[in-house]
Amino acid sequence: MYEQAAKELTTVRDLLRFAVSRFNEAGLSYGHGTDNAHDEAAYLILSLLKLPIDTLEPYLDARLLPSEVTTVLDAIARRALERVPVAYLTHEAWQGEFSFYVDERVLVPRSFIYELLGEPLTPWIEHPELVHRALDLCTGSGCLAIQLAHHYPDAEVDAVDISLDALEVAAINVEHYGLDEQIQLIHTDMTEGLEETYDLIVSNPPYVDEESVDELPPEYLHEPEIALGSGRDGLDATRVILAEASRLLNPKGVLLVEVGHNRDVLEAAYPALPFTWLETSSGDGFVFLLTREELVEAGL
Template sequence: MYDTAQQQLVTLRDCLRFAVSRFGEAELFYGHGTDNAFDEAAYLLLSALKLPIDQLDPFLDARLLDDERATLIEAIRRRAEDRVPVAYLTHEAWLGEYKFFVDERTIVPRSFIAELLFNDAFQPWIEHPELINRALDLCTGSGCLAILLADHFPSAEVDAVDLSPDALDVAEINVGNYNLGERIDLIDGDLFEGLAGETYDLIVSNPPYVDAPSMDELPAEYRHEPEMALGSGEDGLDITRRIIEQATTFLNPQGVLVVEIGHNRDVLEAQYPALPFVWMETSSGDGFVFLLTREMLEEGGY
């Protein structure tokens, strides 16, 4: 079928129709930026052709060069047959208007913490962004949240930590693309290890949080992402517990901790009944990201 497509498809419209058909036939899982076959196909084709991703109509009837057609058909095949996430095919991912380089060395950027930053939702706990002088991004991956922190808090020096040297190589590319090398320090380490004596006004983390049963049932698309960036023990909270139990030492007075935990709210609250978690409102509800101040942590015994 793909060989036939190479011979018979002529325009971008042809390739779009072909892609939607193949994606529907393959019953793909959509969880890396789109939620349906048409949007997935349109984004993949426009990005692969280096066209504006929000302007499909002007290009639909444009005839494709042979090399362009071959590139698109191979990308369609890899998405439909190999279940490779689009971000790994195009080497780009978006959080709002921010574009990041990405490949298989790190997970595809996605985080409710980015959404909260875009909506200034850290208020009233952080009323004056210009007073945030030091921030920390744990499990930085591609560096996307560290970059958003640096942009949102213009006075902040940002430390960005990850256990994966490969992920940090990707983060270095993104930090360089945003010319933030003088403000973001990329650190190879395991959470707070290597940060002795450092303190921060804000600590954020989108750590691995998938529990063991869910890891066993992940769609094929997620199998292309680094396993160490997804799973976190039997209940998905191994890393989150370490962050909670060590964060006080690294927070300044009135310092703020913000952590994303997936669908683990009930389990987390049951384990830490003394902690007054503030659950942040996101587009998918209030069960995915918590906020604690240093004082809240201390009151809870940490």
């Protein structure tokens, strides 16, 4: 089929139709930037052809070079047959207005935490200049560390990951945004060896529980396993963060952690903690906030 397509298809419109058909036929799972076959196909094609990713219409009937058709068809095949996430095919992922280089060494960026930085945190951090030092735990591609640096330009940002592979990707993104002097990449296991204290700590740690890991669609299995699963109930990494946060936070310091669908399990495990659940584009059950004072009062 793909050999015939290479001979017959000549325009962006042709490739878009072909891709949507193949994606629907394959029953793909989405969630790495789009939620349907058409948007996924349009983004993949526009990105690979180096066209504006938000402008499809003017290019629909543009005739392509045979080499361009081959490039796009190869990517369509990998997406449909191998179930490779589109971000790994384009080596790009977007989080808000920021784009990041990604490959299979890191999780595809999709944290809700970026929506909460800056103005949404003003009830707890009145002015950006009050953040002198910030920490991004489990930084992966460095996406949250870079967005921390954007919202808090006076802050020194430490970005931590246990994966040297992930830190290599983070270094590419930090250099791309010219933030080498503001962001320090640190190779360690969670908080091990960290001696600084911080005004703001954020983390999008592994949080998928054991049962859910076994049920993940094939797309997610292309991502690093270490960045997904976190023990039987998905809270192993979060427990480490909660145990260490009061030591790492300055007075009036703030902790933001994403926990996926684990809100009920987390609240049952820590009944003394007054979690504040912040509103995101997908609801208010995914990211919690705690202050250092709240952690100390709860005995942590």
